[in-house]
Amino acid sequence: MSKLALRINDLLIAFKKDFQRVSVFSFVFFLVKGSAFAAALWLSNMVSVTEFGLFEYALSGGLILAVILNLGLQGAYPFFIIREKKDNYRAIFFFHGLLVSGLILGLIFLNKITGYWIPIKFSLMGVMASVIGMQVLYSTILKSHEVLIPAVLLDGGLFITVNVYNILIYFGVLSFSLELLETGLMIYLVGLWIIYFRKYNVIKGQFSFKKYKETIDFGKHLVVSSFLIILLTGGARIFIDYFLAIEEVGYYGFYFRLAAITVMIHQIINIVFFKKMYQSDTNTLDHYFSLFVGAILLMSISLSFLVPVVFSNVLTLLENSYAEYKLLYFTLSFQVVFWIILALNENIIYREELSSKMNKGFLIVLLLMLGTMVVLSRLEILDIFWLTIINMLAIAAAVEWQFFLLKKERNIHFTNTHLINYLALILFFVTYNFIL
DSSP: OHHHHHHHHHHHHHHHHHHHHHHHHHHHHHHHHHHHHHHHHHHHHHSOHHHHHHHHHHHHHHHHHHHHHHTTHHHHHIIIIIISOOGGGHHHHHHHHHHHHHHHHHHHHHHHHTTOSSOHHHHHHHHHHHHHHHHHHHHHHHHHTTOHHHHHHHHTHHHHHHHHHHHHHHTTSSOOOHHHHHHHHHHHHHHHHHHHHHHHHHHGGGOOHHHHHHHHHHHHHHHHHHHHHHHHHHTHHHHHHHHSOHHHHHHHHHHHHHHTHHHHHHHHHHHHTTTGGGTSOHHHHHHHHHHHHHHHHHHHHHHHHHHHHHHTTTOHHHHHHHHHHHHHHHHHHHHHHHHHHHHHHHHHHHHTTOHHHHHHHHHHHHHHHHHHHHHHHHTTOOOHHHHHHHHHHHHHHHHHHHHHHHHHHHOOOOHHHHHHHHHHHHHHHHHHHHHO
């Protein structure tokens, strides 16, 4: 009896420690992510739809280019350091961050002093790409060692910088311009470069170009995977600018921000349990994934109705455009659910070394998506609503390919999570006509 009491007491102590850790982390996470989430929405209140569209365009392009700049090393780090336990490879990742951020800083500075031979929207895109890439890489390093709070601060760094700029605009210290925003992000990028330099300088003796080539060879499939994923999940703003207009990019970006509230919840789970995703068995993951995604689905649908009521008097763009763009918001509320399932599966795909096979299916899905958009554009029936629905269905199809691949190649069955994916699709089509 005394042994049982001791065991229960040990479990309670362990639970209390985990609860306190997650609670403190969650508080910091929501503080940082709340600030980051508010940054773009606050900016939308102070600029025109066209200016906001240019900001969203640069951000979307930056997210895509960041994948190329990182060369898949954000996926290589947990593989080499956690799974393969090759701790002497750590210098490789700091060297890469140091090299990339230094090169981009030099290029953008040269562009500034020579009068923008690269147009500002592409120059800003380049700075954002470097900032995002360096944030993601170092955040992955921290998450791999469960250094969670600094990882959260890094993940939100770009938008925290934007929020500082928002404050200066709000109080009349500065006015909005893409050039000033670029300067602010360059200052932040210098800070990231210094961090990488200090970390690399301590362990630079571990570096070798042979190891660097090995990690890049591993990461090349991840680059393609990440590139295809980001085009599927975040490339819509680029496609909207190409097929429609920059103003529509502004509307899409605004409602995407509102729909992505639930993504913050996913990011908590991904950061806290990142290491465990490389260690847990399939049944355990499926159980928790399905519960989590089911809750996200309910939350996302509920928020799509609640947010316009609660925030219409706070957000000018919401008040002025919701009647016309409510279908866009509703579709995006479902899209983020498929996006979250895709992201959860992505970690398992990397763990099982199936990224190269995943790429083939994703490429087909992406080409079919773009082909459909081109056909509808030629028929002059493509609008922002059809484009978003096509994008959403493409993401859902990519998720189906992941489930198929895991089942066929590794006999991994995410049965419950798979059912949630079907349920989300059915709910969208059942409720779609009520939103029209």
